[in-house]
Amino acid sequence: MNGTEAAAMPTDQEIVDAYLYLFGRLLVARQENHDIDVERVGWNTIKYNPLGSAEFVNPNLDVAYLEAWIAVDPSHAVTLQVPEIVGRYYTVQVVDVWGEVIANINERNFPDHPFGAVAFRLAGTTPPTPDGALVIDLPGRKAKILARVELKSTPDEAVALQKSFRIEAPDGIVIDPPPTIPDFSNASLPGADAFAAGPALLATAPDAMPDAARYARLVEVIADRIADDSAATAAVDEVIRTKAWPAFLAGTKGFGTQRNGWSVAFAAGRFGNDVLARDIVDYGGLWANTVDEAIYDVGQLGSDGALLDGGAAYEIRFPADEPSNLVDAFWSLTLYSVPDYRVVPNPIDRYGINSESPLTPNDDGSVSIWIAPKRPAASPEANWLPSPAGSGFSLNLRLYVARKPALAGEWFPPPIAVVSTAG
Structure with missing residues (x-):
């Protein structure tokens, strides 16, 4: 002053x-400092994440990811070439440096231009862009893009599509280094x-x-x-x-709307004035998308009201057809460590269960997902998600292109029932 x-x-x-x-x-x-100065991913350069990994918190391992930091200036735009993708979920999520979603590029939001050239430019400027390109105005000189291509049962095809994304950046863009923090x-x-x-x-x-x-x-x-x-x-x-x-x-410990030990923030991706929600999402799941693309139900409490314990055993019993009947795309349940929200190594290299998992139903048609450090006797092999004995954990149930009951907050996942305590 x-x-x-x-x-x-x-x-x-x-x-x-x-x-x-x-x-x-x-x-x-x-995250920008880590990506640029530690990972050395570079600006306007796509990082094609190998299947089963993502170098940021709360990754979804049911998609082929690619990510890039976009940098533009008043005189230069950057172009992303998006391949045509049919019959599987995909989106190109564009996020500002606060974690606010600028746009999702896909056939739902841009039916007249779901693929092809997408030009990113600084808002209020008119640098050259390719003829016919979809133009996305960025509020600042930097943005993050994350593209997700659903694996389905053909991960090789998903990877081929992932590798078909390309960035074209002209020479001469003035790029500031990551901020000092x-x-x-x-x-x-x-x-x-x-x-x-x-x-x-x-x-x-x-x-x-x-x-x-x-x-x-x-x-x-x-x-x-x-x-x-x-x-x-x-x-x-x-x-x-x-x-x-x-x-x-x-x-x-519990934000947004809470029920059955789960929390969901319907403000994810576009937070309005909800400072705390943005903090929590950026802390535990950078690059969260808007609810029309994905709803993130975060499980942190067991049916006993206590934080989830990796040494205990839990059962989540979904009624018949759930959660598949709540999505137009797919769903996944992933287990993360706390407080860093990374996937947890385990002997069977299973970090999540999803729509493609060959789950065995119960006799009444319901489906149980079991979470424990060792497979419970009642759990079929495919229904077991290993937990980290000796430490806490968090669950993230993602509903991609959710239907009205979930979007309206009328549906919540079932309780995370405690079957046995640690030890």
Whole structure:
């Protein structure tokens, strides 16, 4: 701030609000730094993820993934060539640097241009683009794209389609390096140093959140107040540790709409003013899509009300035809470690169960999925999802192109019934 009089310190609640707002941007910036500086994937370069892996949190292993960081400037657009895909789910998800979905390119959203050339340009500019290209305006100079091609029962065909995506980028694009942010992990969150980096970080890209300007102003005031003031820095750090962190972590235990031990955020992908929902999604599942593409039911609590324990045994009993009758595309259930939300190695290399799994029904037509460190005696081999003995875990049930009962919040997954406790 300008002037000789320092700004008054915001209230504790304002510090919490500003921190939680800034945290969502920090999470995406951390991923950008990892992808560019650690993974060295490069700008405007497709990374064709091998089947069964994805170098980000909460991957869906039922699709062939490809990802890329797109960088444009006022004089240059970047073109993605999308192959024609028929008879299997696919989408090209375009996300800004806050985790907000800009567009999904597929036959549902762009029936007149579901494939072919897609040109990305900076909003408000008119660089050259290919004739007939679908033009997507980006709010900032950087965006992330993730394309998903359903494996179905023919993964080789899905991989061939995956490798058919191409990026064409002209020479001369001016690209800023990844933003400078404090080091942190999901288990060790940033403190007051987040505000030191805040104003410069927020200046890198606009935010679609309606209340963004108010939050950004708070970040600026706090950053100015703690600059060269160790006592103010310590006071802000104390508020973050005693109030902001607990508020965030409490939200991760159950957010959005909750039932049967599951939570779902119908704001995923486009968050409005829901700062906490954006934080939680960016923390536990970067690049979450909008609900018309995918609903993410997150399972964290067993039927006893306790957090899921990898040493216990659980049964999820779906009524006959569920969840297949709730989707127009496919469904999958994947198990992740906490707090890092990565797939968990296990002796049978099974990380999820999906629409293509050869599940054995119960005598009444229902289908049980069993989760335990060792296969329960009652579980058919195909119905067992191994869990990590000695640690907690989280479940993610994805419903791709969900039907009305799930979209309207009228349907929830069945309880995660405790069959036996750890040990």
